[in-house]
Amino acid sequence: MSDDLATRLREQGLRLTPQRQLILQAVEELRHATPDEVLAHVRARASSVNASTVYRTLEVLEELGLVRHTHLSDRAPTYHSTLEHEHVHVVCRRCQRIRSYGPDLVAPVVAALAADGFTMDVGHLAIFGQCTDCDASPDPT
Amino acid sequence: MSDDLATRLREQGLRLTPQRQLILQAVEELRHATPDEVLAHVRARASSVNASTVYRTLEVLEELGLVRHTHLSDRAPTYHSTLEHEHVHVVCRRCQRIRSYGPDLVAPVVAALAADGFTMDVGHLAIFGQCTDCDASPDPT
DNA sequence: CTTCATGCAAAGGATTTGCAGCCTC
């Protein structure tokens, strides 16, 4: 995968740097992480990297197709590696639990939209709602 | 609908103010608007309202069930009136066009998740991707 | 008159940008 990074960077005339390697590695290890979490993770295990570098690097990595982001909260975006199979995120607003589903979950939607001239981005999808169990528990509001 | 506003506010011991009326009206007229756009719209047609009032009011209106928000971009959230039928937003990243679909579009997903103990929030859903036509046009990147 | 609501200004969190020096290729 680091090879992949090096390769893809080279294809674009971009450079392989330790920061880029560390950041990609952090995203892969954390599974789902915000820029902030990536920063913390990188700092914990190695050199001190700057926050702007994290933002700039995540952008580059996303352009290279090595990571993807989705919005699992009303706050910061969450990044994950494209090494994982494409999946849909389902988030409970109550308990914050995140479930992952394969693309088949939304296959009918993809088909319906395709018939309508639209290509759906399945990996970016975040579905909100709440667990049936959580419905019962007291409202945190 | 203003009656509705007055009624619901009263039920909660809250007050009917001109700002709240104007802001709700703005959301209804704009169909899909960010807090900023709501502010501009209100200011254009009447009194000057403060930005914090817009934020606080949108929050109240959402609690009262009169408006809803969803995320149609990586930036500010978009509010719409609940007078409109519940709908799913489909956004093209290329041309920014927003298509609206009825809940039926995702009925299979709702069913699948329900069987799994999860109640999906259909109105909050935003589906990203791109129009088939836009696929052909030059990449803006 | 009792509270809730608004305006204002300052604080905050997240992200972006300009720039000088550093490091890959």
Add this chain to the structure above:
DNA sequence: GAGGCTGCAAATCCTTTGCATGAAG
């Protein structure tokens, strides 16, 4: 070497908060 990177700090964008004053019920 040349030009892409990075760190740093300042700038933005969006949103929230504290507080005194104003207004709805």
